[in-house]
Amino acid sequence: MAVYEHAYKPYAGPLTPEWSRFLVIPRHAYRDVFGSKLFTGFFAMCFLCPLVMAILIYLHHNLTAMAIFQINLRDLAPINGFFFQFFVSFQTVLAFLLTVLIGPPLISRDLANNALPLYLCRPLSRAEYVIGKMSVLLIMISAMTWVPGELLFLFQSYLEGAGWAARNLWIAGAIFVMSWIWILLLALLSVTISAWVKWRLAASAALFGLFIISNAIGFTVNGVLQTRWGGLFNLTIIMKTIEDSLFREPNSAGLPSWMVLPTPAAWIALALYCAACLFLLTRKVRAYEVVK
């Protein structure tokens, strides 16, 4: 089928490994995403926090610099679990904004253009399609959360010594696990909303609203019924509870003690949210909908 031949010719060359084909989706998506200078600028800004924190870690171990600036960083910002928890919390806020920017059109665009049959008539399963779409977010958010987080941990370990690293290895684990929980939740919520809401603005609003409304509902239920279980409707509280348990910082949000959710309940609620997302995705991501 060479251009000059004008004849149909089958393809006889090598094929890519089957497992890697879902990665085609994020690769092509990035081409569009980074076509926007505004977005590229925002994504670059997401690395400011890791840079600032790396400088702080460096200054912690540079007595000359501390003497010049006449500050004692070891007291002002000790490098401990809370230091890294703050980093993860800050970066996940940025990750949420990034998700709002690029998440909504991921599947809705394909649905609006009836492109799903074109994907699914190829050797690509529905699960691989969804994973491919989620990978757009998984890779980008990873690049701004756990990857720089672990690098900061390694940097601190290098400067502080192996003893510190051994004592605080749980921090590395917490950075990794908490980042991935946020990544998976954001990606799942994003693609689910994208699959059900075709209009991009509405999908972005729905993603915002999910956190804001669930927050409002949770606190209302807690206030009216004087119970802690309203927190199960509040995604922010659920995530904060899990984060506190992983970083060993009880109630870092400063909630009244009767409002604090038990950690197992937060995990179960999170699992239920994810299961609901998967269920909704299974219902919607089909080549063709069968109308009864």
Add this chain to the structure above:
Amino acid sequence: MDNALQKTPEPIVEVAVLPKAPELVPAAPVINLDGLSVTFGGRPILKELRGELRGRAIGLLGPNGAGKTTLIHTLLGFHPPSSGTAHIFGRDIRSDAKQIRTQIGYMPERDSFIANMSCVHFVRLMAELSGLPSEAALERAHEALFYVGLGEARYRKVGTYSLGMKQLAKLAQAIVHGPRLIFLDEPTNGLDPPARQRMIELIRQIRDSGKAHILLSSHLLRDVEECCEEILIVKQGRIVVSCNLEEERKSNLKFLEIETRGDREAFVEAIATLGCEYALTSERRLKLILQNGVEIRDLYRIAGEQEVQIRRLNFKRDSLEDIFLKAMEGGNGDVGHVAGLPDRGKQ
């Protein structure tokens, strides 16, 4: 005696002759339907479909709602069969759906594309999803777009294309990975006559290349007649006709239409003595069925003896429209009537 009666002229034969396929001689059937049934919400859509399809270009015909598109979707693995199965190139659609899809190209009926992508980018993406490495995919995307005639417009966004161009873009994405079997669902829908002709030409070129089989679903009989050598007519979820058009046409070579001048009464009486059935259709025309052992030259001999001129002699063949209409009239789809079998009725 008229010169026309002195020697036997070659009859006018309107049978399309397909070029030989150089590479594609399937030992196994392309598609083997093995009691395939599909049910949606308790309602049977496809009912126990059985049959083997081997042609290079297979036409899938049927009225609206007959189950044509559902059959294609089921073969692609979009809908699970409720019972039975089907095999494509010997692979089971239930267990080997992914492997099957590596060998299939699909051009859907409805507009399907990614609007804000350039066409070459879109086709390349589809090629990569089919497993082609990035560079090969880009190369094939350019080739496919030139092949279908969108070479000059390949950098435009698909959303800005006209309907005809979108159809061609859909064809390009269906063939970009060089599939062995191409499903075309209503490929000429909404096309103006030149665009339709262009599409038909492309389909015929692919068919004649002998490197891919085509399953063409259409409600336009002319499209199927121009492209396909084998047809499958579906009605109410059942196969009512499955036949090879070429064989069907050849089997009708005994049916003649004759136009005469002269004493027709004596001529038909003489023909009747040969055992041929005939019917007078107008003042000068008649239809007849040649009996075994009776040759065309016998007709000319009798015409000479009766001093009748044979002005026109055509083989009457069943057009696809005849076959289709007979299939539609022949029951409600509850009884499978398979043309080409000995018990079929023929007028």
